[in-house]
Amino acid sequence: MRRVAIEFAYDGSDFFGYQRQNSVRTVQGELEKALERVFKIPIQTYAAGRTDTGVHATGQVAAFDCPNDKLSESDIRNALNANLPKDIYVKKVWFVSDNFNPRYEAKCRIYHYFILNSKMNDIFLRKYTWWFPYELDISKMRQGAKYLIGTHDFTALSKKGEEDTRTERTITNIRIVRLRKNLILVRVEGISYLRGMVRSIVANLVKVGIGSWEPEKVLEVLESKDRSKSAGLAPAHGLFLYKVLF
Amino acid sequence: MRRVAIEFAYDGSDFFGYQRQNSVRTVQGELEKALERVFKIPIQTYAAGRTDTGVHATGQVAAFDCPNDKLSESDIRNALNANLPKDIYVKKVWFVSDNFNPRYEAKCRIYHYFILNSKMNDIFLRKYTWWFPYELDISKMRQGAKYLIGTHDFTALSKKGEEDTRTERTITNIRIVRLRKNLILVRVEGISYLRGMVRSIVANLVKVGIGSWEPEKVLEVLESKDRSKSAGLAPAHGLFLYKVLF
The missing domain is CATH 3.30.70.580 (Pseudouridine synthase I, catalytic domain, N-terminal subdomain)
Structure with a gap:
């Protein structure tokens, strides 16, 4: 054995x-x-x-x-x-x-989230990206993401379910990159996550990216610890568990 | 109307x-x-x-x-x-x-065929590429492809079925490109095609690419007008009707 x-x-x-x-x-x-x-x-x-x-x-x-x-x-x-x-x-x-x-023993879990950001759909990516046809301002999304780096109570950015007893989590890095003209990658690095946390992070940053929210609103949502303030969850099919580091 | x-x-x-x-x-x-x-x-x-x-x-x-x-x-x-x-x-x-x-009224039909040429599979491409794990020599494939350019009787490179009455077809161009380290594109431009013809072209060029055949063998197969000499058909799921020109 x-x-x-x-x-x-x-x-x-x-x-x-x-x-x-x-x-x-x-x-x-x-x-x-x-x-x-x-x-x-x-x-x-x-x-x-x-x-x-x-x-x-x-x-x-x-x-x-x-x-x-x-x-x-x-x-x-x-x-x-x-x-x-x-x-x-x-x-x-x-x-x-x-x-x-x-x-x-995992020291770091890296998730990748893909957004197809174009007016035109690409059906070959339909199961692997979130098709979001409205223009996203990546630099504003990056500003919003900064508030999430570090150790925080992420209750507001998680999915309702069996509640975790401990709701603090550590995000070590968020990178937002335009891979191609129409394809945006949101890369989240953290030690561990609450349920639905990466999808919630993406949904909230997208609110900033389309200009519905100022970047500071992300901090407000986080500090509220109140799920009803959050933008909800981005679709599951854009999310990949990319890598686990030990 | x-x-x-x-x-x-x-x-x-x-x-x-x-x-x-x-x-x-x-x-x-x-x-x-x-x-x-x-x-x-x-x-x-x-x-x-x-x-x-x-x-x-x-x-x-x-x-x-x-x-x-x-x-x-x-x-x-x-x-x-x-x-x-x-x-x-x-x-x-x-x-x-x-x-x-x-x-x-179509003047030209362009097909793209994708080969995932790596030892490691990529399951996210499994429905859109032919996973072929043995090394392919692209320059030899290009040599083989040259014999197919022009107007020929393509019977040997087609699929058995209801026979076309006319079996001559015109291929105007074949390009073979390594898009990424592990991804090969075979682009075929022609006016019209016999059934299964692009998949047969790809299968025969792959025989050349792995070194089983010399490039000249493609000419031999073509001229034989005999399907039993051909390498058969590459899988359907690597093939895309890319563009039709009028």
Whole structure:
């Protein structure tokens, strides 16, 4: 028995979120089915983060105990990819210490959010970007983003649900970049997040970007700790768990 | 009654090809359903080309007779986009002469074929590229492509089906470009094509690219007029009808 970590990508379009649930298709469910096909016994996995329905990943990380000590890292990778559905793909496999749990050992989680900012739709990006046809002022969005850097109570910028007992979180960086004329990337780096937090950050910055709000309004929303002041959530399908750092 | 042309995109993934058929979802079928929803009467459309199942378009062109003479070009565009499914999108609408039929008036049809040429898969491109993990020599592919330029009998590079009575076709240009380190574009310009012809051209050039064939073999295949000599067809999902010129 040897603990193994995997870095993997998935297209969230056809999953009911990450976490295993009976009777619906989830990323964890499909991953554990593939592991069971490979190793012939049920295997539990531990992931760095649970993404919501529709959210994608290019660098999710999970760990599990591998019952076969003879397989190399690339053997495991190939066996898994041969048994996974087309919308999950293992990019990297490496051996880790017996108690490695990505959820507790992640030092930084980086999310990417893509906005298709053009009058014209691009249907080939419809599942991977938020199509927002009104002009966005990126420099104002950057000003608004500054208020979010650091450790704050992010209750106002989160999704209602089972409440976390602790609502302080640390955002270390937000970068907003125009990748192409019509494609905007919002990159958020943080240690951990409340539910829906990145999507809420994006929705609030977009309010600033179209000029409905002054950048300072972001600080007001944050300090209110009141969800009803917030601009809500940007659509799930623009969001990618890009990378987890340990 | 006024004849209207539209330029439109579609994601071929969830269609059984272009041409209307009873009981399956096709691009023409969905387009004509949307037109009927807008104009309350059945409307027939005439397209520049019929794409196979799984093939995409960024610039398909179709014409139809618009029963409402009061609508502007952009009214028609907006009404159609509001009634089309998410995987079809009208980019442009313009008025044409009463007898305009894109099929007969197209001077040039440009197809783009995308090859993801990397060991590592990219699941977000799985429906829009052919994942080909072995190294391709682009300069050899270009040498092979030269033999196809001009007017030839392309029987060997086509798909078996209802045979065309005339099997000569004219290819005016083939460009092969590495767009990014791992992404190769094969751009084919021609007047018209036999069935499966672009996919066959790509499959044969890939044989040259991996070194299984010398570039000259492409000429041999072409001149044989024998499908059994050909490398077959590249997958449909890498192919886009990019643009139709009139």
